[in-house]
Amino acid sequence: MAIPCQACEKNSACVHLTDIRPSGEAVERHLCESCAMKEGVAVKPHTMSATVLEEFIKQGLGLKSLAERVCPQCGASFKDFHEQGLLGCPYDYTAFADLLKPIIEKAQEGAARHTGKTPGPSDENARRQATLSRLQRSLKQAVEAEQYETAARLRDEIRTLEER
Structure with missing residues (x-):
């Protein structure tokens, strides 16, 4: 069963993010492609081939054998994976290793291991905005506490950051 998008609640989630709050708490979010793009998450187009079974048949594997x-642990079949797009358990990677490797390599542009995503420009902008907000709060607190030297230093840091 597909996970619904937590933003629009209409589409299935295909982007799964883990946000780390300032407290260090990890919060998972599940978004559809369009909601992820609205939040500035670059979604690289990749789809699992609809003809995966045909590719395996060409390699000499029949539909019956697939x-x-x-999987000896969860009982999921490769056919289940092909129909649902989801594996049943972590042991499926071992049970279907020879069948999954070409699919993983195709999805990872030739790599057999997932290497993750690198932060995009929007992530840098979000970090900058968070730093600005933190500095502005600190500036306000320094002025209220009549710590004018600290306030002047914070003001200068804010100006420098805003000029970038």
Whole structure:
């Protein structure tokens, strides 16, 4: 069963983010492609081939052998994975390793291991905005506490950051 997008609640989530709050708490968010793009998350287009079974048939694997292949831990078949796009458990990676490797390499542009995503320009902008907000709060507190030297230093830091 697909996870619904937490933003629009209409589409299935295909982007899964883990946000780290200032307290260090990790919060997972699940978004559809369009909501992720609205939040500035670059979504690289990649789709699992609809003809995965055909590719395996060309390699000499028949439909019957794929349908019969079952994970000994959870009982999920490779056919289940193909229909749902989800594996049943972590052991499926081992049970279907030879079948999954070409799919993973295709999705990872030739790499057999997931290397993750690098932060995009929007992430840098978000960090800058968070730093500005923190400095502005500190400036306000310094002025209220009549710590004018600290306030002047914070004011200068804010100006420098805003000029970038």
